[in-house]
Every structure is written in C-alpha cells, then in structure tokens.
Amino acid sequence: MKDLKEKNETKDKYAVRPIVGEKRAFATGNEVVAWAALAADADIMYGYPITPQNEIMHYWTRMSEKYGRGFLQTEDETSAGFTTLGGVLAGRRSFTATSGPGNMLMQESMCMAEMMRLPTVMIVQQRGGPSTATVIYSQQEVNLTCFGGNGEGFRIVYSTCSHQELFDYTINAFNVAWTHRFPVFVLGDGYQAKMREPVTMYDPRDKGITMVPTEPYVLKEGCAGVDREPQQMRNTYNTEEELNEVVEGLNAAYQAVIPQVVKHEEYACEDADYVIVAHGVVTRAAQAAVEYFREKGLKVGHFRPVTLRPFPGEAFRPIADRAKKILVAESALGQMRRIMTDTIYGCSTPMVNFFKPGEGISTEEIIVKVEEMMAEDK
Amino acid sequence: MKKEYIVDTPRMPVSWREETKAHKFCPGCGHGLILKALGQAIDELGIQDRIVFVCDIGCCLLAWDLFNTDGVQTHHGRAVPVATGVKRANPDSICIAYMGDGGGYAIGAQHLVNATARNERITVLLANNTNYAMTGGQMAPTTLIGQKTETCPYGRSIEQHGEPTRGPEMVAAIAGHGAYVARGTVSQMNQLKKQIKTALQTQLDGSGFSFVEALATCPTNWRTNAHETWQFLNNNMGAYFQTGEFKKPEEQEV
Structure with a gap:
C-alpha cells in the first residue's frame, strides 16, 4: 500500500x-485481459x-x-x-x-454501482x-450479467468472441464506463x-485511443464543508416518489447512452432467408456456417449482438422481419433469446432454438440445423 | 416585565453538518452520542478534509449526511469492504466504516474478520445496542442472555442461540501488529471520545487496523423509559461487555 502511494507520488x-x-x-484470454487492463492504465484490481x-x-x-x-485479494467476491466500488469512489x-x-456474489455490489452510477469494470468468464456446475464453459451468465440484482439492468454488457476482442473491449470498457458512468461488463467464457x-x-x-480521465467521487480538491459541499452518496431513499424520481432519472440517462454504445455485427444479412443469431464465441461457428452456405449460393446470414445489454433490437428488427426463419444458437437455454425476442415484439418470423446449455456449439452442428430448417420449407 | 431568554446555539462538533440537524435518530438513541464523540475526535485531529465516512445499513445509515465530510452509504454489512477499497486506492484518505452489531458481527462478519487479519489501515466504529433496531428489534449476535426481542420473544437462550458475541475481544484475538481495539460506552463520553481519537490516530500513523465498539442505547426497541434505558446500558450490558482497550499499537512495538 505504501509502495503504491510512493509510486503514485514520486x-x-x-x-x-x-x-x-x-x-x-500467442496467449490465453485471461493473460490478454490482464495485459489490456495494464495497457488501459487500470490502477487497481480487486479479486478473488x-x-x-x-x-x-x-x-x-x-x-x-x-x-x-495495485492489487488486493479479498475474502470473497x-x-x-x-472494494472495486471503493476504488472507483477514490477516482x-x-x-x-x-x-x-x-458473479452471483458480485451482483450485490454491481447493483449499488448501477444506483450510484459508479463506472466499475468487471470481466466475466x-x-x-x-x-457450481462446471469450471469450463457456458453462456449461462447472460441473465445474471445483464439483469442481476434487484434493479433494472442499467449496465453495458459486451459479449466477446475472440482474444483480440477481449483485448479491445477490456480497454474500451474502461472508457465506456468513465464516459457514461454505468457499470460495464466484458462477458467472455471459459x-x-x-x-x-x-x-x-x-x-x-x-x-489514437485516449483513455478517458477518471475523477474522484470522494475527496475532491478542498475541504468538504469548508471549501466545497460535502460529497455524500447514498442508495437508500425514504419514499416511493423519491425513489421513483431517482430511478426515472437513471433510466433517462441510460436510454440516452444506448444509441452511443449499442453494437452488433451482420454477416450477409441483407438478403438472408435464414438468419442465425448467436453471441460470444458461438458467433465463430455461425460465421463459418454462413460462409459454407454462401459458397453454395444459399441465402443464409448471421446476426451477432455484441452488446447484450443494451440489445441491438432496432438493428435486428428489419433483418428478422425479412427472414423466413431464425435460428437461435446458444450455449444456454435461451437466456439471450429472451432478451432478443422482447426487443422484436410483434415479429412473426418463426424461430428455431438450438440450445446446448453448458456445451460448445460447432459449425457442423449449425449447418445441420439450418439444413433441417431448409428441408422443412421445401 | 419583559423576560429575557438567553439563546444558546447547541455546541455541535465543527465537523458536523449544520444543515442536516437535528439528526434523525429516535429520542434516547445512542447513535447521536457516538457520532458526537466521533465529530469531536475529527475536530481535535483536524482531519475533516481527509475523511471518507462509509455507513452501513441499519440505523447507522441515518448518519449518511450527518457530517460535513465526504461519505458513502452502502449495503448491509458492506461498509468495511467499501472503506477498504477507498483506502487501498487512496492511502491518504482516512476511512471510517460506521455500522451496527448486525452489520459487523453477522452479515458483514467475514469482512470484519478479514480486514482485521489483513490489518487494513481503516477505522471501524461499531454501535452495539444488542438488537437489529432499524428492522424493528430482532435478535442480534449481541443480544444478552434472557433479553427478549421480536425473534426471541421468550428471551435469548444459550442453548439455542449461543452466547452473545464479544466483538472487540474477537477482533483483538486476530488483530495484527500496530492495531488498536477498544470498547467504549455512551455513558462514558470522555473515554469513548479518547478511544475513537486513538483509533483515528492509529489510522493516521498507518500502523494498523483500528476498531472501536460503542455500547449504545435503544429505548425504542428495548421498550424502556429513561431510567430503565440507562440501567440496561450500565448494568445489564456493562456486566457482560467490558469496556476498555484490548489492543494498543505501542504494545506490540516492544
């Protein structure tokens, strides 16, 4: 602690x-994240x-x-x-x-970050x-990461698909967090x-990427109560009306941020009859499947939400409306699909689920699924 | 004949925030006294500009805007990790985690134990009023044997609930070199202020973790009048919870 102080000062x-x-x-994703945080001038990690x-x-x-x-290994998540909130409060x-x-245990603090608009950055693998399940892989933390806690999900969640993205989005996460002051999550997997x-x-x-400067929430310049108003932050309110006003304010701020952060990628969607929706690492299988079908002259496309929260529903709507069928591929039982269908309410294009909770999805499996859909339409 | 009244402004600590007075605690509550002692200690040490006052959930949250210092109100039991996080990221800050006995000894016990073990350079100030007061008077880890609460309406029994937690003794048993651990009471304000001041000095010196438990009154939930309140504090609580210093920084220097 003293060392950090000395280093900071000297x-x-x-x-x-x-x-x-x-x-x-040639590195593991975890190694890449650590490097990215270092390159992004991250000051301190708190972990378990x-x-x-x-x-x-x-x-x-x-x-x-x-x-x-800095680093602190704490007693639990x-x-x-x-403590991560504490670090942010200190600027x-x-x-x-x-x-x-x-991730479950951290939702408590992330709720507080939402309520007080603290720019925390959290990597979820x-x-x-x-x-406890497995330590290996799934896409089953979408619900939790997007909407965990007793709140409204005022947060930004990037679902990465490669090591390059882990690097890019970890750096980006700090800037998005400190620009918009909402908690930001980089959602990877095992x-x-x-x-x-x-x-x-x-x-x-x-x-050409500038790291967005940070600023302290507590202990700004001058003496509290003498040179300036004391900075006193709370997340508890006395009446329904008082709380409602606060949450509506948060919502208005969040809605304003959505267009600036919402992100998706399209692969041959413009004329696609069959659209595969997948996020995270599954997008790689979907992209390869699209390549396979397009080489055969078949109109298959892939829509990939990069931000799961906010979900790019506006971009997806016309693609979904135009398609004959949609295949949703997820290593979970439709956690992403529930968010997606909510944003395209009223769309009547049939959807086929390809859910493999806790298990990876290969290109070949997606190809088989799409071929089945095509056969049904013949 | 016209009567003359002498109007005297109540003497509040300078570090208290005048606009938010009178404070929000029940009549007869011990929190106001503990926070007065804390305010005086801050004044005497001249550290108002460095304070981050982190309050827990429970009645202690009513102090979120009590001081003319920066502060953060957090979740139940989580004042210690928030204060730890601030202190680790800004070692010049003087971080005070203010909580009740439920926050410190039950829901946030793992944080208290581990912050002590790591010798975090923060100050924990804990009000012990032998019950969960904000939620309506349930049994706390500190509820005395035989004491009736909403969740032990026939009285706390050793057989069912074990013995009341002695916090400072527990903390002192695991505290590292340079730590300060004490228990005071709102019926001995000079002693309490001195203990809080020593705790803050310990943090200022950076020698180790500092912890003060203050025995506090809760007439609302105890359902006691003024006389009975004082009796319970001094006699019942006083008999079980010994006041004094359990660990001092200089003792370990030898």
Whole structure:
C-alpha cells in the first residue's frame, strides 16, 4: 500500500509503457485481459480466486508490481465487488473479474454501482451453471450479467468472441464506463479464458485511443464543508416518489447512452432467408456456417449482438422481419433469446432454438440445423 | 416585565453538518452520542478534509449526511469492504466504516474478520445496542442472555442461540501488529471520545487496523423509559461487555 502511494507520488506510473508498438502474442484470454487492463492504465484490481478467470489475477499480480499498480485479494467476491466500488469512489480505474457463483456474489455490489452510477469494470468468464456446475464453459451468465440484482439492468454488457476482442473491449470498457458512468461488463467464457490464440496487443495511445480521465467521487480538491459541499452518496431513499424520481432519472440517462454504445455485427444479412443469431464465441461457428452456405449460393446470414445489454433490437428488427426463419444458437437455454425476442415484439418470423446449455456449439452442428430448417420449407 | 431568554446555539462538533440537524435518530438513541464523540475526535485531529465516512445499513445509515465530510452509504454489512477499497486506492484518505452489531458481527462478519487479519489501515466504529433496531428489534449476535426481542420473544437462550458475541475481544484475538481495539460506552463520553481519537490516530500513523465498539442505547426497541434505558446500558450490558482497550499499537512495538 505504501509502495503504491510512493509510486503514485514520486513518478508518473504510466510513464513506463507496458506495451510499445504492436506486440503479437500467442496467449490465453485471461493473460490478454490482464495485459489490456495494464495497457488501459487500470490502477487497481480487486479479486478473488474462481476458475476459469484465475489467470487474470495471476498475470495482473506479476505485472502490476512492475508497473506500480495495485492489487488486493479479498475474502470473497462480495468483498471484491465492494472494494472495486471503493476504488472507483477514490477516482481510480478499478476492475475485478469473476465467474459463475462469484458473479452471483458480485451482483450485490454491481447493483449499488448501477444506483450510484459508479463506472466499475468487471470481466466475466462464464462457466457452467446452475450452481457450481462446471469450471469450463457456458453462456449461462447472460441473465445474471445483464439483469442481476434487484434493479433494472442499467449496465453495458459486451459479449466477446475472440482474444483480440477481449483485448479491445477490456480497454474500451474502461472508457465506456468513465464516459457514461454505468457499470460495464466484458462477458467472455471459459473457452476464451483458457485457450491460446494469436492476438495483437498495443498501447491504446498508439491507436489514437485516449483513455478517458477518471475523477474522484470522494475527496475532491478542498475541504468538504469548508471549501466545497460535502460529497455524500447514498442508495437508500425514504419514499416511493423519491425513489421513483431517482430511478426515472437513471433510466433517462441510460436510454440516452444506448444509441452511443449499442453494437452488433451482420454477416450477409441483407438478403438472408435464414438468419442465425448467436453471441460470444458461438458467433465463430455461425460465421463459418454462413460462409459454407454462401459458397453454395444459399441465402443464409448471421446476426451477432455484441452488446447484450443494451440489445441491438432496432438493428435486428428489419433483418428478422425479412427472414423466413431464425435460428437461435446458444450455449444456454435461451437466456439471450429472451432478451432478443422482447426487443422484436410483434415479429412473426418463426424461430428455431438450438440450445446446448453448458456445451460448445460447432459449425457442423449449425449447418445441420439450418439444413433441417431448409428441408422443412421445401 | 419583559423576560429575557438567553439563546444558546447547541455546541455541535465543527465537523458536523449544520444543515442536516437535528439528526434523525429516535429520542434516547445512542447513535447521536457516538457520532458526537466521533465529530469531536475529527475536530481535535483536524482531519475533516481527509475523511471518507462509509455507513452501513441499519440505523447507522441515518448518519449518511450527518457530517460535513465526504461519505458513502452502502449495503448491509458492506461498509468495511467499501472503506477498504477507498483506502487501498487512496492511502491518504482516512476511512471510517460506521455500522451496527448486525452489520459487523453477522452479515458483514467475514469482512470484519478479514480486514482485521489483513490489518487494513481503516477505522471501524461499531454501535452495539444488542438488537437489529432499524428492522424493528430482532435478535442480534449481541443480544444478552434472557433479553427478549421480536425473534426471541421468550428471551435469548444459550442453548439455542449461543452466547452473545464479544466483538472487540474477537477482533483483538486476530488483530495484527500496530492495531488498536477498544470498547467504549455512551455513558462514558470522555473515554469513548479518547478511544475513537486513538483509533483515528492509529489510522493516521498507518500502523494498523483500528476498531472501536460503542455500547449504545435503544429505548425504542428495548421498550424502556429513561431510567430503565440507562440501567440496561450500565448494568445489564456493562456486566457482560467490558469496556476498555484490548489492543494498543505501542504494545506490540516492544
């Protein structure tokens, strides 16, 4: 702690760049996230061990020491979440990472972040559920990450599909959080966390990306109550009307942010009769399936929501309306589909579910599913 | 003949926020006294500009705007991790986690135990009034044997509920070098203020974790009049919860 203070005071801890120029690497997703946080000038990580995100901490603790950044291993994920809020309140770029049951415990603090608009950054590497389940892979933390807690889901959730995206979106997460002051989540999974693949790492400044400056919520310049009003933050209110006003205010702010952050990708959707909807790592199988069908001259497309919250329903609506059929492929029992169908209410295009909770989805499986749909239409 | 009244402004600690007075606690509540002692300690140490006052859930949350200092109100049991997070990210801050016995010894016990074990350089100030007061007077870890509450209407029994938690003794048993642990009472204001001041000084010196439990009154939930309230505080609680210092920073230096 004293070291961090000394480092903070005696030199610009960001003067030494962890990455100079472009750095090609063959790394695990967890390693990539740690590098991205370092490159994004993250100040401190608060964490607690849970598989499959552990190596984020392992790499962070090795590198943070060299670059004067902070780390605290807490007593549980509840504490890791709340200490992360503390770091943000102190005006530091703070983050945490977790998975599965840890994600559940962190929802308590993320609710408080929503209510008080604290720009927390949290990396989730999804594992199987419910309960302890597997430490390997799933897409079953969509509900929790998008809408966890006793709130309204005022948060931004990016579902990544590759190591490059883990790197890019982790950096982006800090900027989106500190620009819009809502909690931001990078939703990966155990496959992305643990496998190795090529990635290009960089210093965001070399790419023309400016890190959005942070500012303290407490202990700003001057003495509270003497030079300035004291900064007193609360998340408890006395009457229904008082609370309603606060939540409506949050909602108005969130709605204004949506157009600026909502994101999706389209693959040959413009004339597609059959549209595959998939997010996260499953998009890779969907993209390969589209390539396969297009080579055969068949009109198959793929819609990929990048942000699951807010969901890009507006972009998806015309594609969904135009299609003959929609295939929803998910490593969960329709957690993404429920969010999606809500945003395209009234669309009468038939939907086929391809749900494999806790299990990966291959290109071949998607191809078979789409061929089945085509055969039915003949 | 015209009568002259002498109007005297109540002497509040300078670090209290005048606009939010009178405070929101019930008549006879101990919180106001603890927070007065805290305010005086802040004044005497001259650290109003460095304070981050983190309050827990329970009656203590009513203090969210009591001071003329920065502050954050958090969830039940979570004042310790929030204060820890701020302190770790800004070591110049003086972080105070203010909570009740339910927040510290039940729902947030893991945070208290581990913050103590890590010797976090924060100050925890805990009001012990032997019940969950904000929620209507349920049994707390500190409820005395035989004491009736909403969830032990026939009185707390050792057989069913175990013995009341002695917080400072527990904290002192695991506190590291340089830590300060004490128990005071709102019936001994000078002692309480001195303890809180020593706790804050411990944080200022950066020597270790600091913890003060203050025995506090709760006539609303105890259903006691003024006399009985004071009797319960001094005799019943006083007999079980010993006041004094359990660990001092200098003791470990030897």
